[in-house]
Amino acid sequence: MNDDVLALERFLPYRLSVLTNTVSRALARVYQDRFGLSIPQWRVMAALGRFPGLSANEVAEKTAMDKVTVSRAVSGMLDRDLLARVVDTNDRRRASLTLAAAGAAIYAEIVPVARDYERRLAEMLSEEDQAALDRLLDKLTERAREISAG
Amino acid sequence: MNDDVLALERFLPYRLSVLTNTVSRALARVYQDRFGLSIPQWRVMAALGRFPGLSANEVAEKTAMDKVTVSRAVSGMLDRDLLARVVDTNDRRRASLTLAAAGAAIYAEIVPVARDYERRLAEMLSEEDQAALDRLLDKLTERAREISAG
DNA sequence: GCAAGATAGTTACAGTTGAAACTAATTGCA
DNA sequence: TGCAATTAGTTTCAACTGTAACTATCTTGC
Numbered sequence: 001m002n003d004d005v006l007a008l009e010r011f012l013p014y015r016l017s018v019l020t021n022t023v024s025r026a027l028a029r030v031y032q033d034r035f036g037l038s039i040p041q042w043r044v045m046a047a048l049g050r051f052p053g054l055s056a057n058e059v060a061e062k063t064a065m066d067k068v069t070v071s072r073a074v075s076g077m078l079d080r081d082l083l084a085r086v087v088d089t090n091d092r093r094r095a096s097l098t099l100a101a102a103g104a105a106i107y108a109e110i111v112p113v114a115r116d117y118e119r120r121l122a123e124m125l126s127e128e129d130q131a132a133l134d135r136l137l138d139k140l141t142e143r144a145r146e147i148s149a150g
Numbered sequence: 151m152n153d154d155v156l157a158l159e160r161f162l163p164y165r166l167s168v169l170t171n172t173v174s175r176a177l178a179r180v181y182q183d184r185f186g187l188s189i190p191q192w193r194v195m196a197a198l199g200r201f202p203g204l205s206a207n208e209v210a211e212k213t214a215m216d217k218v219t220v221s222r223a224v225s226g227m228l229d230r231d232l233l234a235r236v237v238d239t240n241d242r243r244r245a246s247l248t249l250a251a252a253g254a255a256i257y258a259e260i261v262p263v264a265r266d267y268e269r270r271l272a273e274m275l276s277e278e279d280q281a282a283l284d285r286l287l288d289k290l291t292e293r294a295r296e297i298s299a300g
Numbered sequence: 301g302c303a304a305g306a307t308a309g310t311t312a313c314a315g316t317t318g319a320a321a322c323t324a325a326t327t328g329c330a
Numbered sequence: 331t332g333c334a335a336t337t338a339g340t341t342t343c344a345a346c347t348g349t350a351a352c353t354a355t356c357t358t359g360c
Contacts, residue, residue, distance in 0.1 A: 006261045008196040008213065012268050013173045015287050018214045020170040022294040023163045038316090046158040057338060063158065064168045066318060071339060093325045093338040111156045118162045121293055125286070132282050133290075136275070137165050140283075143271055144172040188346090207308060216348060221309060243308040243355045 023121065030113060035106050036080075040065060040073040042110070045099065048083070049107045052098045055088075059097065082106065173271065180263060185256050186230075190215060190223035192260070195249065198233070199257045202248045205238075209247065232256065 008014050024039065031037040037045065043063040047054060051062065060070040074097065077083045082103035088094040099107055122130055158164050174189065181187040187195065193213040197204060201212065210220040224247065227233045232253030238244040249257055272280055 004258065004261065005200055006196055006264060007200060008193065011196070011264065012271060012283075012287075013170075013177055013264075014193070014196075015291065016166070016170045017174060019287060019291045019294060020163075020166045021214070022291065022298055024167060026294065026298045027163055043158065043164070046156055046161070046164075050155055050157060055338075064171070067339070068318060068341090069316095071341095072316090075340085091326070091338085095338085108154065111154065114156060114161065114163075117297070120297055121162060121290065124289065124293060129282070129286060129289075132279070133162075133286050136279060136283050136286070137162075137169060139274065139279075140271065141165065141169045141172065143274060144169060144176065147267070147270055148172060148176045190346095205308075217309070218311090218348065219346095221311095222346090225310085241308085241356065245308085 027114070027117060030117070031110070034113070035110055037106070037110075038073065038076075040069045041077055041082075044070060044073045044077065044097075045082070045103060045107055045110070046114075048097055048099050048103075049111070053096045055094045055096060057094075077103065177264070177267060180267070181260070184263070185260055187256070187260075188223065188226075190219050191227055191232075194220060194223045194227065194247075195232070195253060195257055195260070196264075198247055198249050198253075199261070203246045205244045205246060207244075227253065 027042075028039050031039065031042045035042075043065060044059055047059045047062045051058075054062065056070050056074055057067060059065075059074075060067045063070070065073075074083060074085075078085060080102070081100050084098050084100045085095045086098075088096060122133070125133065177192075178189050181189065181192045185192075193215060194209055197209045197212045201208075204212065206220050206224055207217060209215075209224075210217045213220070215223075224233060224235075228235060230252070231250050234248050234250045236246045236248075238246060272283070275283065
């Protein structure tokens with residue numbers, strides 16, 4: 001390739017973006033159609049399914065989402081009684097979040113669906129390829145963070 | 151990992167999303183601050199730098215963007231005289247797009263910056279790792295498209 | 301040669317987004 | 331104690347997004 005011309009279709013950031021958008025859209029459709037959840041809401045649910053009792057800010061850290069996005073996702077889920085919120089008595093700014101019964105029920109249904117999508121996505125990769133992918137994603141993510149940090 | 155609990159931080163779609171968002175945000179900052187371009191505008195520019203004379207619809211295909219997004223990006227770039235548009239005399243619905251002088255000047259500056267970011271992102275990967283990444287991205291993208299299609 | 305459908309591109313609209321400003325509560329420190 | 335700085339979380343606002351509807355042009359089949 002000529003040095004003065006860039007092949008967008010081989011450019012790593014572009015390729016990552018196309019892959020991620022394809023995957024995210026497919027999953028968003030499932031979450032929305034079958035469970036009425038947005039992607040941010042699904043992420044909040046996943047964080048609380050794994051780590052019950054997190055505060056909204058801790059959810060934001062775990063999920064790499066903006067605190068505004070988390071606030072709105074939590075608010076919508078509270079309206080639907082998918083979550084329970086308990087204000088911390090020691091620090092009344094904080095509130096501990098857990099999955100309520102309805103939220104836990106959706107979580108139990110959605111986890112196998114998410115796993116199944118992941119499995120189908122990766123199933124044509126060999127064991128070695130899957131291990132390599134794992135390692136490469138970790139390395140690239142760490143590096144991207146370093147670059148952004150300065 | 152318990153079958154009933156999903157580790158979000160190991161979930162492939164989530165990891166792709168975090169990596170892509172980190173990369174896209176870093177690049178968007180550069181494009182915006184140094185060249186006044188949005189990501190869609192940069193993509194339009196990249197497509198036309200590589201393939202001068204594409205129509206807006208062809209740009210949308212090459213860049214995997216929505217035609218509305220392309221229309222708006224093109225419109226903003228025409229306002230700044232970064233692009234030239236020539237209506238096709240054989241089919242007056244179509245219009246051929248090329249980089250105008252100002253657009254070509256920005257393109258010449260931005261391509262090395264984009265390349266440098268990509269190089270820094272991948273520089274701690276061995277040759278073999280880079281080749282593996284290339285292959286894995288292509289496979290996953292193809293597979294994601296298959297799943298979405300059917 | 302002309303109505304019915306297809307295609308390029310734009311506009312309108314309703315929903316989503318994040319930065320910045322805000323409220324309320326807590327902490328640090330003089 | 332008391333006041334400035336910090337932190338949790340929400341609200342506001344302006345920008346961006348994609349779907350659907352639209353205009354204008356072209357193609358097809360009769």
